[in-house]
Each structure stands twice: as structure tokens, then as C-alpha cells.
Amino acid sequence: MTQDMFFQGWGGVLRVLIVGTLAYGWLVLLLRVSGKRTLAKLNAFDLVVTVAIGSTLASILLSNSIALAEGITALTLLVGLQYAVAFLSVRWRPFARAMRSEPTLLLHDGAFCHAAMRRARVTEGELMTVLRADGRRATPDEVGAIVLESDGSFSVLERKAGAILKFDAPHQTVT
Template sequence: MDPSMFFQGWAGIGRTLVVGVLAYASMVIALRISGKRTLAKLNAFDLVVTVALGSTLASILLSENIALAEGVTAIVVLIGCQYLVAFTSVRSKRVARAVRSEPTLLMRNGEVCRDALRRSRVTEAELGTVIRNSSTDDPSKTAAVILESDGSFSVIPKSEDGDADYSDAGLSA
């Protein structure tokens, strides 16, 4: 076993410390300037940017081939692109439709919306798991199950006075 896989010298550790602190500080500053929306994870596009930022930071820290200035530039480019897409999607419905998915109604008043399940690639068994993991563990007591645009599920229990109407909530079934 090669001992260099455990320790290659103090220079690499020193570089990681210095570059790590500076890259982290740069990313925090860039994120503060760009605003909370940058890491909101409201949809799949936001998640991709968040993962890309983490990957970029890791590359800056661990790759001696990437200079701090290049890494910080990459972080600023990703945050700038995210800011630009969020800015334009608020002002343009066309851009918003291109980068955002809408929530999908998977179950309404205890009845499964099979076409929505199929389009969302969710099985009835997975839907059952979501319901069992919620505060309402009985499908007949479930007003709605919604696949949110960020990939999470919302389970809405039926109210005590009857069924809820979600027909005007902007959900696709």
C-alpha cells in the first residue's frame, strides 16, 4: 500500500486550508449579494445549481489544477446565471415555464389520479408510502397528495366538515 495516499505533505494541507477559507468566504459573499432565492430549491433547476455550487467548491478545495481565482469565477458565474434565470422567470411566463415545473395533484379526495401518477413516474406503492409517512395514514382520509415542483410530497388531510376543493389551486392532475 502506498503511504502517499494518506499524507502527501504539508504544502497540500496548507493550500487546502488557505484556498478553502478564501473560496468559502467568496461563496458566502456572492450568495449574500445574490439573495435568498439562489439556494431556495423551489424546483429542479434550483437543485441543480445548488449541487453544482457544492461540486465547484469541492473541486476548488481538492484540485491543485484549479486556481482560487478560476474557482471563484466559476462560483460567481453559477450564481450569476441562477440570479439571471430567476430574475427573468419572474418577468417572463415563457422563461418561467421553461425552467419551472408545476405541482401535480396525485390524489384527490382519496382517489388516485392515475394519469398524473404515470406522467410523474410515481407508482401507487410509492404514493401509499408517502401517505403512510404523513399524519394522515389512511387514503380515504386524504383530501390531496401533491407532488411539489421541488420533488417533495404534500399530503393534505380531509377537513372534518367535508372534502376540500383544489380545482382552482393551479394544480395539474
């Protein structure tokens, strides 16, 4: 029993080598054909697709119950759906708005935007962590803005003399 935990026979190893190589090759081909946008992490949907592709590849490699044809179909479906979403987002603005969120202004000229922070579920302490991670600033007064981007990352914008950062006040989104 303990022996099966470490080695279950050469058949499984051979399957992983063959199926893994073929599935990986197919995925590389799909990604080359579909373009760089397929794995860009510009919004939450992109992140979900990227994680799903990785999970699907792992399942193909390690699960004896998933045939190579099924795995290739699943990978193709995920990449195809991602391509379709990106295609429609570029060509139809209402679809694009439904698929991605707008960047949110959380700090402007040293002042926390508390209503926007509540909607984004971000605390002042977390924004201070963002400032420390940025490495160049110690206090909110020293930056022009902190923006929560569509992909969930934070951007720290420089405060420049005479520069005005425009934003849509009702939604606190950067324009």
C-alpha cells in the first residue's frame, strides 16, 4: 500500500510523458494561434481563464480518466471562449463594459476616497501596504493617486507639480 504512494508502475509514467507532451504541444500551438491577449491578465475573466487552462492541463496530465482528446477539447474550448470574449469586447462596448470593471480611484492628492474604498472593499491599511510595496513613498501625501486597476492590481501615480488627475467623481473612476 505504501509502495503505491511512491510508484504505481511504468504505465502511468509513460502516459504522463506522452499525454503531457502532446497536451503541452497543443496548448502552445493554441496560444500562438490565438495571440498574446489570451493570457493577458487585464480583468477578472482573464485571470479565471488562465487559472482554468493551468488546471485543465494538470488534470490532463495526472488523471487517467481524462482522455487526451477530451483534454485537448477542453483546452481548445477555454482558449476559444477567451478569444471570443476578447473579440466581442473590442467590437461591442456594452459587452466590454459587462466583462471588465473600470479602474477605481482610491486615493487622490493625499486624501483617501472612502466611498470608493468601501465599494472596492479596501482598507486604509491595505493602501499603506501598497505604498510601502511601491518602495518610493512613505505617506499618502507624497503621491498623486492610488488606483485599483481592472485586473485587481494597484497603481501608484506620481504627484507632479501643476498636474491635474481627472476622474469621474460619481463613480470615482480614473479617466
